[in-house]
Amino acid sequence: MLTHPTHERLITLGLTGMAKAFEEQRRSPDLDTLPFEERVGLLVDREAAERDTKRLTTRLKFAALRQSACVEDVDLRTPRGIDRSIFARLVGGEWIDRNENLLITGATGLGKSWIACALGQKACRDNRSVQYHRVPRLFEALALARGDGRYGRLLKTIGRIQLLILDDWGLSVLNPPERRDLLEILDDRHGRASTIVTSQVPVEHWHDVIGDPTLGDAILDRLVHNAHRLQLSGESMRKQNARNQTLDANSNP
Template identity: 70%
Template structure:
């Protein structure tokens, strides 16, 4: 007779995981064989799982990852020169704890954004805060924020996350305003968070891309010198997939 009142009280207290588990227990004919402590432990475990799942959903929503990628689905056999031992260390995430950076360099279509998002997803699963940004769009957002008074607040948000993913670095030369914004980001995050950068442009050309030699030195000193590097190569995976699709669609002779 106490089942419904107890269920309702659990829901009212925000213990929805325990409420669901209690309903499930009541439908199990052999549940009485378990001791009270065992049944209670099952309720508590379910509540803990429900809460962690909700936190993960919130972290992923905030991260706004471009690709729905997970590290378990990455094709380790694809011919793109992926350093497998290094990648496994990156998946473990200790580099984020140490506030180190990661640079993923490859020609277009080899999978740098997918790998970056997969590592971001894994960091979310490991209870770390993550934020994904395409660098061109981020520069646009910072310009707009400067105009409406949100600039400092946006920089604080970028500084606080444990892993900041900057995708598509180096698509165009940087303006003086963009150089200053990037320096502020790197200065705020240096020694406090990890930054993951993807780019088609080799690192040795980044100094020229940034433009101002003094600012370029300051940015790259904070970003590159403590960074792991994944240098990928090979044919575009998108082109290879398109070729396979074309062959599959051709009529048999």
């Protein structure tokens, strides 16, 4: 079957969604009964949906989230200290509009990274810019950027992101360059953008992780005072999942 010239023109103009919908309408005789305005509306709706999908794909690629998590899949039934009403407000995202932060703490295996990535994915769906970093690797990237002249540009990029996720904070005491890097990042973002931090270390011990009283006060002043908190507790989700898989395997001969 020869390609319709209108279909080719739509593709040339970059209207791939409309082109797909146009072909679908040509192959569906039932749509001939629809009024002209409705058929055009279907074309426009398809183009809008196609563009939304492309933008979301681009945002998710830029975000580089560690886990493919979404808020609809977050387990709120297992006792972990997650208040449903508070989590619902976090999912709503108004705190990001207010440039507030979120601190997620708790022992390993409780799903801190999963929750952070799920909120990041929701922010991408809400047309916000997001970027995920494991803190140790971020410091490595900043050290390399300092050496090859990209440091200022990298800090500027991080400062503009609407939601920055700093995962695995506090695994070791910061050295002097890392303290300065963290202060620069948080100072650029303070009152202008939101940051999620996940850590196994309770917030009251973060001064010890920073390792310098003066810089510690400056860093925590920009991070903690306008922050929401999720303090997770209970049994490791990894252990529970492993136990459930073992039970399933034993129950299926």
